[in-house]
Amino acid sequence: MLPYxxxxxxxxxxxHRMITDNPQGRQLQKNEAEACRYLTNCSxxxxxxxxxxxxxxGLAVKTFDAINFGIIPxxxxxxxxxxxxxxxGEKLAPFFDQGWFIDDMKDQRSKVTKADTIIWFxxxxxxxxxxxxxxxxxxxxxISQYDKALVFTERFIEVVKKGIEDLGNAGRPExxxxxxxxALWDDSVxxxxxxxxxxxxxxxxxxxxxxxxxxxxxxxxxxxxxxxxNADYDLAYLMPPDDxxxxxxxxxxxxxxAPVPASSIRREVQDATD
Amino acid sequence: xxxxxxxxxxxxMAATSRLIDLQHSRGASVYVPxxxxxxxxxxxxxxxxxxxxxxxxxxxxxxxxxxSELFSFISQSAADITLEDLEFVLLSLSKERExxxxxxxxxxxxxxxGHVRDKTKLVDLAESRxxxxxxxxxxLFLRICENEISWLYDESxxxxxxxxLTHNKFKDIPTICRNISLELAxxxxxxTDLIEHPTREEQGQxxxxxxxxxxxxxxxxxxxxxxxxxxxxxxxxxxxxxxWAVTWKPDFELGNLHTELEVxxxxxxxxxxxxxxxxxxxxxxxxxxPSYHQFLEIADHLVFNYNDGIVPxxxxxxxxxxxxEAPLWWFDPSTLPGTIDLYxxxxxxxxxxxxxxxxxxxxxxxAARHFMDFIExxxxxxxxxxxxxxxxxxxxxxxxxxxxxxxxxxxxxxxVYVSPHVLDGGDGDRRRIIVGLPQGDFRQTDAGSLIxxxxxxxxxxx
Numbered sequence: 257m258l259p260y261x262x263x264x265x266x267x268x269x270x271x272h273r274m275i276t277d278n279p280q281g282r283q284l285q286k287n288e289a290e291a292c293r294y295l296t297n298c299s300x301x302x303x304x305x306x307x308x309x310x311x312x313x314g315l316a317v318k319t320f321d322a323i324n325f326g327i328i329p330x331x332x333x334x335x336x337x338x339x340x341x342x343x344x345g346e347k348l349a350p351f352f353d354q355g356w357f358i359d360d361m362k363d364q365r366s367k368v369t370k371a372d373t374i375i376w377f378x379x380x381x382x383x384x385x386x387x388x389x390x391x392x393x394x395x396x397x398x399i400s401q402y403d404k405a406l407v408f409t410e411r412f413i414e415v416v417k418k419g420i421e422d423l424g425n426a427g428r429p430e431x432x433x434x435x436x437x438x439a440l441w442d443d444s445v446x447x448x449x450x451x452x453x454x455x456x457x458x459x460x461x462x463x464x465x466x467x468x469x470x471x472x473x474x475x476x477x478x479x480x481x482x483x484x485x486n487a488d489y490d491l492a493y494l495m496p497p498d499d500x501x502x503x504x505x506x507x508x509x510x511x512x513x514a515p516v517p518a519s520s521i522r523r524e525v526q527d528a529t530d
Numbered sequence: 531x532x533x534x535x536x537x538x539x540x541x542x543m544a545a546t547s548r549l550i551d552l553q554h555s556r557g558a559s560v561y562v563p564x565x566x567x568x569x570x571x572x573x574x575x576x577x578x579x580x581x582x583x584x585x586x587x588x589x590x591x592x593x594x595x596x597x598s599e600l601f602s603f604i605s606q607s608a609a610d611i612t613l614e615d616l617e618f619v620l621l622s623l624s625k626e627r628e629x630x631x632x633x634x635x636x637x638x639x640x641x642x643x644g645h646v647r648d649k650t651k652l653v654d655l656a657e658s659r660x661x662x663x664x665x666x667x668x669x670l671f672l673r674i675c676e677n678e679i680s681w682l683y684d685e686s687x688x689x690x691x692x693x694x695l696t697h698n699k700f701k702d703i704p705t706i707c708r709n710i711s712l713e714l715a716x717x718x719x720x721x722t723d724l725i726e727h728p729t730r731e732e733q734g735q736x737x738x739x740x741x742x743x744x745x746x747x748x749x750x751x752x753x754x755x756x757x758x759x760x761x762x763x764x765x766x767x768x769x770x771x772x773x774w775a776v777t778w779k780p781d782f783e784l785g786n787l788h789t790e791l792e793v794x795x796x797x798x799x800x801x802x803x804x805x806x807x808x809x810x811x812x813x814x815x816x817x818x819x820p821s822y823h824q825f826l827e828i829a830d831h832l833v834f835n836y837n838d839g840i841v842p843x844x845x846x847x848x849x850x851x852x853x854x855e856a857p858l859w860w861f862d863p864s865t866l867p868g869t870i871d872l873y874x875x876x877x878x879x880x881x882x883x884x885x886x887x888x889x890x891x892x893x894x895x896x897a898a899r900h901f902m903d904f905i906e907x908x909x910x911x912x913x914x915x916x917x918x919x920x921x922x923x924x925x926x927x928x929x930x931x932x933x934x935x936x937x938x939x940x941x942x943x944x945x946v947y948v949s950p951h952v953l954d955g956g957d958g959d960r961r962r963i964i965v966g967l968p969q970g971d972f973r974q975t976d977a978g979s980l981i982x983x984x985x986x987x988x989x990x991x992x
Contacts, residue, residue: 258967258984270856323800326719328711331786331793342850352854358845371841378844379829381851386825396823398726400719419826429834436836461853482851487823490847494828 257298262306265291269317269340273462273478278322278333289333295319296334313349314342318481325400339481344489357457363449372439379440380454383416384463385483388475396487402480407464409471413451420444539577539675553630568615575611575619578604580652583664584672594654594661620662624655687713688754691791695761698770700787701780707790714797721804725811737805738812748802755795762788905946909953912946913990916963920989923947924972947986962991 257265268275268291277289295317298306310316322335329335342348361373388405389396420440428434428441443450455473458464464473536544555561582603586595601616626647635642652668655661687710694702724737737744761767762784771784832840915921946953950963965988972985 259982273853321718321800321804323715323718323797324722324804326715328708328715329793329797331789335793335796342854348854352856354849354852354854355845356855357848357852374841374845374848378832378848381848382825382829385823389823390825395727398723400722400726415826419829423830423833426834429836432838433834433836436833436840440833457852461855463852478853482853486851490850491823491828493843494832494847 257294257302257306261294261298262309265295265306266309267291269338274337274339274476276322276337278327278330278335280327292334292336292338295338296336310340311343311346314346314352315348316341316343325403337477339478341478341481341485344485357461360457360460361453363453368443372443375436375439376443376450377454377457379419380416380450383412383419384454384458386415387412388483396483399477399480399484402475402477405475405480406467407473409451409455409473413448416447416451417444420447537577539580539671540573542671542675543573571615572619572622574608575604575615576623576652578607578611579616579619579623579662580664580668580672583653583662584669587664587669592663594656594663596661597659600662617659620653620655621659623652623668624662626650688751688758691758692754692761695758695767698774700771700774700784701778703787704782704790707794710794711797714794714801718797718801718804721801721808725804725808735812738809741805741809744805745802748798748805752795752798752802755791755798759788759791759795762791905953912953912988916988916990920966920987922985922987923983924974924985927972927974947988950988953988964989964991 264287265275268285268287272285272288275285275288275292275295277284277292279288295303295306296319307316318339318341320337320339322337323329325337327335348354357377358370358373361377362368362370384407387407388394392401392404394401394405423437424441424444428437455464459466459473462476463479465476467474551561551563554563579600582600583595586603587593597617597620601611601613604611604616627650629646629650630643631646632641632643634640649667651665652671654663654665687706690706691703691710694700694706768784832844912921946963947965950965953963965986967984967986970985971982974981
């Protein structure tokens, strides 16, 4: 791969996050086929150089054989899919803006604080993952099922409304512990507005993609890859502990990244599959 | 059910059940019937009856068997089956029912309605109701179930390619290849799902235990495809194809068939690799099960266990989960003459790249005019030099013969190696410029900057 070709590949990956020369259900994007061919046909040494180049910026490329997603090989194509993702534990290059979504979620006219924006965004993001995973009994590691992960905006709003209603019925936690409750309950009349902004941000970031049906979206492959790589680590910090006695052992396992033993969570799996 | 496995006959039945329900739909609302209290038992008895009758037919030939003998056979499989239930099921399976259907009519261009009754009986009961035999429809149903039973890849599909080549049925080969590709893609997806889904252990164990046979079948398939590839290259096949093509005038060549088979072979190899990967992972995964995240539960837990540290933690997680945005307006591959240090660029506060670069986008930018001026000035020298042989970039850079004004360097010339046509037609010379790209890098220091590039060669067309 010449440096010029590396540039084409890098540019295509930054713009589109996923490149393939045999796309399903859409047209080829600019430079996509060319970039895919360069990346597929380069030598091992050249690929290592390119991986080092990306790694210095906190990025990496994951390559899949398209046939593993049930895509029939096309004799004229390389039949591979390359997805750009962040390297866990590596610092992202400084020219990336990681907080852009907070600005996009803010409404310039109203006086919503940054904390409230993050609270609403997180709630909606967790609800979106419920649609992509829990509702279809799918584990975050099941990348190949991304095309079955759909969300219909109307139904999404219903689930968010129901969740906040249940919070209201449960009652406000005492004192400062009720700050998150206040942020959600007080602004519950604007759920549709929050959801509309959230969906726009999700589309812009490439987490969801359009399906051709109005207000119905599907999880993108890059988003599925990100969740498969990060869910078990990031979300573990937010999960309620099963029992306090197990806290020390769970903490050690979270820090070292060790998998949770079956005996600790067999009940969890049972509940998920029932 | 203890092991969670669904019998293949039930899978086939389930696949057709909604079509049957449409038979009773009135169109006002979607009709979804509820099963009766003993539906499961009657269905189980029915499938046992059909399998037993089919098995006896294989041993004894077609003919009636007494109901009492049938009862004794199926009681061995399930002791709680009663004779009354068996008789009810036999009576039910022996009755015809009407199936309405419609197919497109070529003449009218609309749907033409049809009915069928006789294909719906699964058993024939003698008048006495004391003897029973299986019908052809039931045998067809069981044959379909048998195909569903085995995951083992059916290598007879690959053998069809050899048969088609032997009998000069070249037109069928692309369709056969496509069907096999589709089947391979489905198997690859199934394996991917089993690798990714940590709790489908029982289904995975079946594949692990059938591993040697599945592996053997995949290898046989690859060998068959390789034989087909060799056959295609034989003189006899080429002659047969040419003769066939004169009559049938196909829209493909023998080379296209060769390419299809190569892609098929690659697919078979990919599925084999995937299967090996699956066996590896299935045998490693023993006691460790990953956790399932209940996302809505997490959301509620955060509300009722809020503290000051939660919002920064959430912000940090969201920043790492949502893809970051990059301001890409300053980046274009044409600004990469060799390697570039992005951090250095950032430190120079995103200034335009140094003048020692070129713009081949064809726009009328200062950089493009700069480059074209340079070319015009040195065109004569380049053609004169090329007349005596090819010119490498490293040689050009070292040359003192190139006329340089202030602010120019020999590196401005790198662009001509990418767009040699800008030199074409100089001084009435109509010969084309050709660029070759050998292996290896060329390193040169210029005004304190280290430039690393390839070392292309240009030559005049002979």
